[in-house]
Amino acid sequence: MAKRVGSRKKDDESALTRTVNSVFSFFRFAEFEILFVLFFVIAFIIFKDLTSRPEYSQILVKKPDGGGFWPY
Numbered sequence: 001m002a003k004r005v006g007s008r009k010k011d012d013e014s015a016l017t018r019t020v021n022s023v024f025s026f027f028r029f030a031e032f033e034i035l036f037v038l039f040f041v042i043a044f045i046i047f048k049d050l051t052s053r054p055e056y057s058q059i060l061v062k063k064p065d066g067g068g069f070w071p072y
Contacts, residue, residue: 013021027034
């Protein structure tokens with residue numbers, strides 16, 4: 001049986017090449033889960049930033065000018 005010209009054994013690859021290949025194979029395997037968690041992390045950071053602003057906490061507070069509950 002003839003050996004292919006471009007084929008190499010796993011033993012011939014360096015440790016860095018094997019590490020990079022394993023990271024890429026893991027990402028291909030768990031791509032949806034990684035993106036799902038990343039979406040929620042980004043959404044949490046944006047929501048936390050929005051709710052930490054002082055004007056957000058004043059949305060449902062009655063205004064001192066007697067304008068009622070809603071600003072419009």
